[in-house]
Amino acid sequence: MNQATELPDLAGAQGDHPDVGLFGRPLFQDPSARALSRVGVVDVGSNSVRLVVFDGAARSPAYFYNEKIMCALGAGLSESGRLNPEGRVRALNALRRFQHLAQGMGLPELTVVATAAVRDAEDGPAFREEVLRETGLRIWVIDGEEEARLSAQGVLLGWPGSYGLVCDIGGSSMELAEISGGRVGRRVTSSLGPLKLLEIRGGKRARKAHIKETMLQLQEKMGPQRDRLFLVGGSWRAIARIDMYRRGYPLHVLHEYRMTARSVSATVQFIEGSDLDELRGACGISSARMSLVPLATEVLSRLVKTFRPKDIAISSYGIREGMLYEQMPQRLRDRDPLIEACRFAEAKDARMPGFGKLLYAFIHPLFRSMPEQRRRLVKAACLLHDVSWRAHPDYRAETCFDNATRANLGGLKHSERVFLGLALLHRYSNKREGTRFESLYELIDEKSQLEAEVLGKAMRFGAMLWMTADAERGTLKWFPKKKELHLRLTPDMVPLFGEVAEARLMSLGSSLGADVKIKRLRRPAQRSI
CATH class of the missing domain: 1.10.3210.10 (Hypothetical protein af1432)
Structure with a gap:
């Protein structure tokens, strides 16, 4: 595994200003907050590469630009030890495009982070050097615990002061982090990403045994987590879309959508008994994402059975929003x-x-x-x-x-x-x-x-x-x-x-x-x- 490169301290010392009340001076008028008026971040994941440009310094992020390109960088990584060659080309082209877009938007720089695929691949350093040479973008490789921390911070961006367990699933890994009183506590990473699970030999029985054993190890490290479970990641959102469809739920907003252990179980059974192509079209899920959903349901079922949360909330905020949160002055975080x-x-x-x-x-x-x-x-x-x-x-x-x-x-x-x-x-x-x-x-x-x-x-x-x-x-x-x-x-x-x-x-x-x-x-x- 490549040694993780730590992100620079983006928050910095912001000084102390008293909060003068709910209808006091808005912080987006403060010079330190106005520096956040447009922030560009790129997440180079195992399954996709995404650019998000946040606009405005209000406490809720405004998405000035949001584009995702499915690259599958981590496909086949467990067997070859290297990035998917086709995915590597697609990712480089995506980053080249994103850099040109950023220049057109007048962004001074993009903050680019890479997660499991780039940090685990033996040609990860070579890929980073190629990106730097071709685009001028420096990729910060973060380890699993840092990925968990940033995802948890993304949840805190939407729910300040919340408590519970944050679970972020990507293509090649799954991270857990506990949050309490507005702070991130214990965190751990695992290889329970769908792309990694695809490569387990022995079929569904062997895969489920691996998931169960890994989840018990995670439970031992994280301890009891019986509060709210926050789900972060595209595979979780896809499952939530299907849960909405199964229930005939009228409000099609994923952020803060709630599920129970019983509804998760019912939706897993619904997926198993459905034609995936028909279900994909009905729910508006991409074919690349839908191919991973059955694997993700196996993980989610075991996650819920192991930790037994009191309820489950979908978070559209994750690592990218956590990077924005990282740059906020504390008094803006507290609002x-x-x-x-x-x-x-x-x-x-x-x-x-x-x-x-x-x-x-x-x-x-x-x-x-x-x-x-x-x-x-x-x-x-x-x-x-x-x-x-x-x-x-x-x-x-x-x-x-x-x-x-x-x-x-x-x-x-x-x-x-x-x-x-x-x-x-x-x-x-x-x-x-x-x-x-x-x-x-x-x-x-x-x-x-x-x-x-x-x-x-x-x-x-x-x-x-x-x-x-x-x-x-x-x-x-x-x-x-x-x-x-x-x-x-x-x-x-x-x-x-x-x-x-x-x-x-x-x-x-x-x-x-x-x-x-x-x-x-x-x-x-x-x-x-």
């Missing part, structure tokens, strides 16, 4: 990825950037008793309430729902995506019936649907009250036991409270089942001299 991304969207697309903060302060009394996890969705909705104003008015409500449920936002469960989408739909529409998204509403219960409706109608009313920064603002008060909603209108607000605004207030009161009471304040009379 909520959902809120930072929403603030970034408001600053870029809203008609009146900054109004989201005022809107949240105005409607907050309606949601004071909500748990913090739900109140953060209220904050996110207020920040996003106006970013889709360019859409045609007839489709604006549906556009808002579509954007919220399918956008690349970290820190959101699928049920939270639907809640946020419904709230933004009601920002522009009193009714949610009759849309093409009704099948998604079932992902949240009726109480949550009503809460989203109230939030949307509160924003719909509050958006009528745009005011100058120095104007005296009115207040909403909600008395849930008495079922009364009080609006106190300041003299500055009275001219804004016309017929449309009043109708929107009454619609909000109707959703709350509340009596609405309005108090109009008058300016003090001027004393004559």
